[in-house]
Amino acid sequence: MATIIPLADMRAESRSDALATFARDAALAPAVPGPIADTRGRSLSDLRISVTDRCNFRCVYCMPKDVFGHDYPYLPHTDLLTFEEITRVARVFVGMGVRKIRLTGGEPLLRRKVERLVEMLRGLGDVDLTLTTNGALLTKKAKDLRAAGLSRITVSLDSLDDATFRAMNDVDFPVAKVLEGIDAAAAAGLAPIKVNMVVKRGMNEDSIVPMARRFKGSGHIVRFIEYMDVGATNGWRMDDVVSAREIVDAIGARMPLVQCDPNYRGEVAERWRYADGGGEIGVIASVTQAFCRDCTRARLSTEGRLFTCLFANDGYDLRALVRGGFDDDALARAVTAIWRQRDDRYSEVRTASTPRAAKVEMSYIGG
Numbered sequence: 001m002a003t004i005i006p007l008a009d010m011r012a013e014s015r016s017d018a019l020a021t022f023a024r025d026a027a028l029a030p031a032v033p034g035p036i037a038d039t040r041g042r043s044l045s046d047l048r049i050s051v052t053d054r055c056n057f058r059c060v061y062c063m064p065k066d067v068f069g070h071d072y073p074y075l076p077h078t079d080l081l082t083f084e085e086i087t088r089v090a091r092v093f094v095g096m097g098v099r100k101i102r103l104t105g106g107e108p109l110l111r112r113k114v115e116r117l118v119e120m121l122r123g124l125g126d127v128d129l130t131l132t133t134n135g136a137l138l139t140k141k142a143k144d145l146r147a148a149g150l151s152r153i154t155v156s157l158d159s160l161d162d163a164t165f166r167a168m169n170d171v172d173f174p175v176a177k178v179l180e181g182i183d184a185a186a187a188a189g190l191a192p193i194k195v196n197m198v199v200k201r202g203m204n205e206d207s208i209v210p211m212a213r214r215f216k217g218s219g220h221i222v223r224f225i226e227y228m229d230v231g232a233t234n235g236w237r238m239d240d241v242v243s244a245r246e247i248v249d250a251i252g253a254r255m256p257l258v259q260c261d262p263n264y265r266g267e268v269a270e271r272w273r274y275a276d277g278g279g280e281i282g283v284i285a286s287v288t289q290a291f292c293r294d295c296t297r298a299r300l301s302t303e304g305r306l307f308t309c310l311f312a313n314d315g316y317d318l319r320a321l322v323r324g325g326f327d328d329d330a331l332a333r334a335v336t337a338i339w340r341q342r343d344d345r346y347s348e349v350r351t352a353s354t355p356r357a358a359k360v361e362m363s364y365i366g367g
């Protein structure tokens, strides 16, 4: 029987090898009874799955064109987890208490027949099954996604001003087509829709109020996201962050807002409702008000690495276990051991001088 060596003691191996070794040894070790909570008492209730590292947009804050050019070495198809493998891993997580699964990427609607994956995951039972998309292919896909069992959808849209939006997605994609996708999703029964807007100073802060106004009263919920220092390629600077406070103040000055209670413990968006009953907005203040304390999310990368933080620099190779003949119980033991030793709280300890070179890209780990 293998003994699990604490990661800190694995100095002889590279960290990536150490994580793979840790996962394998934990899969081989006997189960340790008890709650599945990490070193800070956080449970595991949320799984984000990246289904592709490719995207049809080149958003300047996420996949800048000068890095993600024609010769960028995306993962070969054989490295990607298959739908069967993803479903198997997800089943293990659901067995461990996960109740929310989000498909993301890259652009998840680029993965061929992703609605088939939705159908397979729906077969896992009572989970909140959702997907984040840039909306470019949504008009075509909305009905099939709903029919396959998708519960809800989040659409990213950074501005209603066409020139601004085209400059931010950097592939000249028009606003109108994303709005069409949002309407198609609503018509297919995926409403209320969440609309994600990343705010980057000097690029789209003038779009905050128009965006709030456009969706006020629509039933959809705009979520304004502070520009984050994910990955190592977007040239993030603290000066480019428009804080959640500024965002709420800008909207509230024109359309009075009242803060609401979270829907559940660990909800990342701070909720605000319009005083006149016109619905609500959310702000995600991951830079200025870190929410690590309540983070219950695990992330499965496109090639099956398990990351316990969006800002991690490495993940545990679950694909090696999936393809290495380990059964579901062994996988569950590995994930349990990984979760129990989790101590990530990057956003709480981030400083302007935190080194950025090693972190994985959001398009790979899944946003």
Ligand code: SAM
Pocket: 055, 061, 062, 104, 105, 106, 107, 108, 132, 133, 134, 155, 156, 196, 197, 198, 225, 226, 227, 228, 229, 230, 234, 362, 363, 366, 367
């Ligand atoms: N392609 C899909 C999309 O555009 O929604 C899904 C993947 S994308 C990485 C998921 C979300 O992450 C999007 O809402 C995107 O705007 C957000 N995002 C990407 N980079 C970000 C950053 N540096 N800071 C904050 N949010 C970011």
